[in-house]
Amino acid sequence: MRAIAVSAFRAEPSLVEVPKPDPEPGEVRVKVEYAALNPLDWQTADGAPDGAVPPVFPFVLGTDFAGRVDMIGSGDNTFRVGDPVFGRVTAPPPGRCGAYAEYVCVPQDSPIALVPRDVPLRIAAALPSAGTTAAQILSSTAVRSGLSLLLIGATGGVGCFLTQLAAARGIGVVAAVRGDEGRRMKELGATATVDTTTGPDTLEAAVRGLYPDGVDALVDLVSTDEAAFAAYAALVRDGGVTVTTRGVAAPPGVAWTDFRLAPSAALLGELAAAVAGGELEVPVDMELPLEKAPQALVQNRAGGARGKTVFGI
Ligand SMILES: NC(=O)c1ccc[n+]([C@@H]2O[C@H](COP(=O)([O-])OP(=O)(O)OC[C@H]3O[C@@H](n4cnc5c(N)ncnc54)[C@H](OP(=O)(O)O)[C@@H]3O)[C@@H](O)[C@H]2O)c1
Structure with missing residues (x-):
């Protein structure tokens, strides 16, 4: 074959x-x-x-x-x-x-x-991989309706699913992307989209404008070095949570999950039902x-x- x-x-x-x-x-x-x-x-x-x-x-x-x-x-x-x-x-x-x-x-x-x-x-x-990752990240952050999530790398597979699943639960998603992706991310449910290539302070200004005390959660799908992850983690409010899918360590004192996917047939079935029902694109x-x-x-x-x-x- x-x-x-x-x-x-x-x-x-x-x-x-x-x-x-x-x-x-x-x-x-x-x-x-x-x-x-x-x-x-x-x-x-x-x-x-x-x-x-x-x-x-x-x-x-x-x-x-x-x-x-x-x-x-x-x-x-x-x-x-x-x-x-x-x-x-x-x-x-x-x-x-x-x-x-x-x-x-x-x-x-x-x-x-x-x-x-x-x-x-x-x-x-x-x-399978991106959908179940997004669903399990969302459960691991335990962020509720009305709270906020900063998502780094939102335009890829995991990011597109996570944006939709979070928005459907009433979570405000700040999508950090590279390029002019505002329209696409808004259609998926993002509250705000920030093009991180437009300048080093753009993301901080956007996050502080919306959430002066910082976001409730960070999900970083991109950073592989600790300095980059720490810079994003600085935009999380005191007591908030951070998640990496890239195995990078968080600065001391920051609540942190080093995410590892544990997929199941049951979760696949739930996601497929959401797709069939028109709730998940x-x-x-x-x-x-x-x-x-x-x-x-x-x-x-x-x-x-x-x-x-x-x-x-
Ligand atoms: N630990 C686990 O269990 C687990 C599970 C699933 C996925 N992962 C990992 O998580 C990562 C994301 O997975 P994925 O399936 O979503 O990958 P993907 O579909 O390739 O998407 C990655 C996205 O990140 C964007 N990006 C890269 N650098 C960026 C930056 N500096 N700022 C903003 N956006 C940036 C890329 O677009 P641009 O390049 O245009 O910016 C792309 O849209 C992968 O490394 C994957 O291996 C880990």
């Missing part, structure tokens, strides 16, 4: 032929119709996460997928052949595949759920053929994501 793989860590991803996988007991095989790009995909290609079992090369990249159940392994079963499903490949063990492939095998008890009838597979594929910005995944990964690494990129397989 066709797949996008690396031959070693930090090698260029390329289109390869690999054997079609067979489902192990307790797994389903999914004929993938769409996979979605996440920064985790190129981060994984750069090296194994701490503590992870090293993969077998060629290592097929990709985390998020949507398609149809095509074969079912032995044992207890909750799916039927032909079911439309979407989900997330979590840490494929050695020799197993990621989602940038024609077929993927995943355990039935992993984050995989049925796609509601009215939701297209290309939309469902864009939901899935911002698919680009749809490309699988062959274009290597270039798209290079582009994502350089920045500039606007919502999600999906690959038609």
